Amino acid sequence: MNAAVEWRIARIVRRALERGAAVEIDGLGTLFPGDRRHFRFVPQTKPRIFIAYVEEDLGAAKRLYRSLEERGFRPWLDKQELLPGQNWARAIETAIQTSDFFVACFSRKSICKRGSFQSELRYALNCAAKIPLDDIYIIPLRLDDCMVPQRIAKRIHYIDLFPEWERGLSRVVEVMKRQQTSRARNKLPLAG
16 A cells, blocks of 8 residues: 555544544454544454355345344444445455354255355365464354364364254353464564
């Protein structure tokens, strides 16, 4: 990014803060206006979870979104997050890259349907190839008694959200909390 673009962005942020608006920097945190020329920065600490699904499973995806949000996570669902006019393909790739977890909602409908769910899953597998081997990133969920694709099932354990939604969800939350604790413990201090 060149200096002129950086300056314009800084000016936009400063103006928003001067008007009393909070400014969220996706994946980092939120700037809140303060007195005079000061501001307060609150880092984002809630784990971000990308939810991948097919349109036919939107009801279950929304339920999952609400359930994760209630448990202190930051779920990302296209129907909730995408803005009018936004380049949705780029926004989805960015959301997958910056998420702490990628939750793939498998169902009889999703495993045989072509489209964005399959693309998102392939992109997430590419992203997962870049993280440490023992990190949990992709969490496959079964919404019904479907066959999880072999490429996933032979490498990654899945969790069933049926017949007992709450039991399956509790396991998902437990895994994510454990992984976040492990990541925090293994985080090295920045050089400087």
